[in-house]
Amino acid sequence: xxxxxxxxxxxxxxxxxxxxxxxxxxxxxxxxxxxxxxxxxxxxxxxxxxxxxxxxxxxxxxxxxxxxxxxxxxxxxxxxxxxxxxxxxxxxxxxxxxxxxxxxxxxxxxxxxxxxxxxxxxxxxxxxxxxxxxxxxxxxxxxxxxxxxxxxxxxxxxxxxxxxxxxxxxxxxxxxxxxxxxxxxxxxxxxxxxxxxxxxxxxxxxxxxxxxxxxxxxxxxxxxxxxxxxxxxxxxxxxxxxxxxxxxxxxxxxxxxxxxxxxxxxxxxxxxxxxxxxxxxxxxxxxxx
Numbered sequence: 001x002x003x004x005x006x007x008x009x010x011x012x013x014x015x016x017x018x019x020x021x022x023x024x025x026x027x028x029x030x031x032x033x034x035x036x037x038x039x040x041x042x043x044x045x046x047x048x049x050x051x052x053x054x055x056x057x058x059x060x061x062x063x064x065x066x067x068x069x070x071x072x073x074x075x076x077x078x079x080x081x082x083x084x085x086x087x088x089x090x091x092x093x094x095x096x097x098x099x100x101x102x103x104x105x106x107x108x109x110x111x112x113x114x115x116x117x118x119x120x121x122x123x124x125x126x127x128x129x130x131x132x133x134x135x136x137x138x139x140x141x142x143x144x145x146x147x148x149x150x151x152x153x154x155x156x157x158x159x160x161x162x163x164x165x166x167x168x169x170x171x172x173x174x175x176x177x178x179x180x181x182x183x184x185x186x187x188x189x190x191x192x193x194x195x196x197x198x199x200x201x202x203x204x205x206x207x208x209x210x211x212x213x214x215x216x217x218x219x220x221x222x223x224x225x226x227x228x229x230x231x232x233x234x235x236x237x238x239x240x241x242x243x244x245x246x247x248x249x250x251x252x253x254x255x256x257x258x259x260x261x262x263x264x265x266x267x268x269x270x271x272x273x274x275x276x277x278x279x280x281x282x283x284x285x286x287x288x289x
Contacts, residue, residue, distance in 0.1 A: 021141050024066055029058040030075060032131060033082065034124075035099035050101040052123045055079040059133060069144030071137045079129050081122035174237035175268065176283055181234045182272045183282050185227045192217060235265065 012020070036053035038045055047053075059075035082097055168176075193214055202210050218224040243261055245254070275282040 017141065021066070024063050024141075027063075029060055029077070030062050031058050032056065032077070033098055034079065034131060035097075035101075037102060046102055049123075051082075052121055054082045054097065054099065055122045055124050056082045056097075057131065059131065062135070065135075065137065065141045068142045069140050070142070071140050073135045075133045075135060076130055079122060079124040079131060081125055171241040174234070174241040178231075178234045178238050178265070178268055179272050179283055181230050182269050183276065185231065186273065186276060188223060188227060189214070189218070192221075192223060238265065238268075 033056045034054070035050065036047065037050075038047050057077045057080050059077040061075040062073050064070055064073040193210075196213060196217055197210060215224070218227075239261055242264070243257060245257060249257070271286060272282040274280075275284075
């Protein structure tokens with residue numbers, strides 16, 4: 001059985017709309033009260049089953065109106081009996097009905113059937129009836145998203161242009177690669193040292209013993225060979241970009257060249273170590289103190 005009412009239009013003032021949005025955001029549902037009445041032209045009758053056709057409940061689905069641009073919502077909720085209880089000092093929260101039974105018509109009879117034993121029964125609830133309602137707003141509670149206006153100026157116009165980054169020469173690239181590999185090697189050796197000895201400081205002649213133990217472990221686990229190959233690769237780049245070997249060099253000149261290479265690599269390595277110790281940038285520290 002389905003009963004349909006005609007659509008009804010009503011106007012909500014601004015204050016009511018604000019309260020409605022606040023209630024929906026708090027998760028509240030729409031309360032309803034429903035009662036059956038006889039047709040108004042039957043003045044000689046009254047409805048002895050009014051209490052059994054008097055219900056209340058809450059409708060779910062109104063939260064759909066919180067979606068931006070949404071104007072339609074389908075609501076539904078079960079019907080529950082409306083107890084014949086009024087607020088008292090002991091129970092101030094008891095529900096108060098807004099729909100009351102029609103008074104007995106003049107000269108009419110208000111006979112209560114004998115089979116009514118429990119006035120808290122709702123015939124609609126016994127039949128698992130539901131109240132459904134479709135609501136449509138002329139204006140959405142939350143406005144639809146609109147694309148922002150196109151700005152008059154672009155970011156490139158507002159922000160000053162930065163100069164291009166300086167070009168890194170092959171010589172500088174080789175130097176930075178060597179320093180990066182030295183820094184990585186220091187971190188690897190430091191981790192290995194802490195793994196073996198912890199953070200305790202050496203005492204007396206324990207320093208040399210620790211050094212030998214560290215070298216042994218680096219060789220045993222292959223770390224020394226790995227570090228050696230990585231350093232060798234970047235050293236080739238430094239030699240290629242900063243030092244020149246000619247075919248007509250004498251043995252003396254060649255020895256001096258290798259001395260310069262060795263001294264240069266030591267200076268660069270010491271610069272990285274000093275920077276790491278002082279917390280400075282190991283890539284920007286000068287090669288000589």
